[in-house]
Amino acid sequence: MMRRVLVSAATGTIGRATMQLLAGDAAAGTLELLGAARSAKSADTLRLQGFTPVAFDYDAPETLLPALEGVDTVFLITGYTVDMLIHSKRLLDAAKAAGVRHIVHLGALAADDTPHAHFGWHQLIERTIESMGFDFTHLRPNFFMDTVWAGFRHRPDRIVHFVGDRVVSWVSSQDIAAVAAEALRRPDQHKGKTYPLAVEALPVSQIAALFSQVTQTDVQYRPRPAGDLLPSLLRQGMEPVYAAGLAEGVAAIEAGHLPLAGAVYDNIAPIVGRPPVKWRDFILQRLATDPLTPRGQ
Template sequence: MSQQRPTVLVTGATGQIGAETLRNLLLENAVTPVATVRSPAKAAALQAQGIRTVMLDFDREDTLLPALQGIDRAFLVTGYSVDMLRQSKVFLDAAKQAGVQHVVHLGACGGDDASIGHWAWHQLVERYIEWHGFSFTHLRPEAFMQNLLSYDGTRAVVNGVIRQYTGDARFSWVDGDDVAAVAAQALAWPQRHAGQTYRLGYDAKSYGEVAALMTALLGQPFRYEALSPDVFLEDMRAAGADMAYMNCVRDNFQRVAERRVPGIEATFDNFPTITGRAPVRWADFIRKHRDAFAY
């Protein structure tokens, strides 16, 4: 009799990283993925693809333990708010009670000495995972290339103008799809990735350099307009975003613009070893999303 495949719970399964991680896991024959949802409508769409779903809401603690029953491995993806600290804790407490063995956590940039608020929050979650005794893989993606498509529902490139807040500083980038590819590998093959902290950033560029590359590749003029981080903060306030989190992002932008984040340009060579292919770099990403940038 064949051994039952391990079950992998994917939180945030209808979001960008979670959905792509789920897609990658479906290509693996080693595991059975389980997608978390918060509504029957979202469950139906996934079930139509043959994907098992469970109801889980980070803000409803009564949904956690039932969703985690029978789960062997979990991908922890929280929202962009200070609530992520409480949400992560109660999720991990329930995961420990349910017998989950391996946790892959989607964190944030930086080395262990990071002091930018939301980066540090994610590192506190990492320590809590370790304290609980889980087998673990920590993912620390650098800046997402997808931020050039939109951020919190706000378009970043309009009529060839990139409006961002980091001056002329260069920093490291990663395609979110590549983050999902690493997550899927860590979930499918924990014996290869347990105990690892993977920093994920593969192309260092300023927004000005990105605009120049877009101009060269797409045949239309693009330019970068550097704005004050305070403009970002007011835009997020008007959008009703969580301001505790967005204040941290504003601080991040300010420090990057002032060149006060050591190692912000660092890139890494781990991706081919983890996935067996080269990472996406800016030229690849621009070509892949050319329709979104064209005007």
């Protein structure tokens, strides 16, 4: 029987990229690929991309069990809110009732004994997956390259960050999705695995220098104190409890108190069969595919 795979947050950055990487498998009939859709607009977006949407809303628990019917493997992605805890529980309860076998979970990189909420919540979800008896693959990416690009494309003369001069490690959404796709494609090969995902460690000042070299323009690093992050997140509309936890973790990095903040791992190439994306190639790729849209234009 064909394996059925469900990707939550299928129209988000990581979920969308994972769906695209699995599209060929679905077309070849090696798996049935379902994309979770919270709204009619999301469902239409998935259909236009050639995917099969299923109604799925963490805040409407009655939608979860029908969406998971016959599903073998789930890619569990939650939003940036403290509700990630109850959302994950709802999904896992429904997945258990539906007979789902394997959960691939998108978490965050930190030591197992981390005291910081942003990371600890993800690890609570990991432990719950394990204690409920699912096969599992835990993905633990560190800083997303894409977040830096999102700010740069609107203000291409600067990069703003809150970690000071600390060396931190980075990974692209492309590589995260590629590892996720492999775990969803061949769950038996990746069950019981925890994959830290970070491919290059640089201070943000060196990243700004790379942007300057590649774009042949002056791109400055404008560091801001970690204490400024929480007000910024709240102005952007982030849920306050999660925002406070995230800001606490970034402050610990700025102070040099977060183990693994600059750790690098060489596990992506063996999993996906190609070298990981480093910063220079990431910038070149994005310049070719994601046009700059400076504010005021």
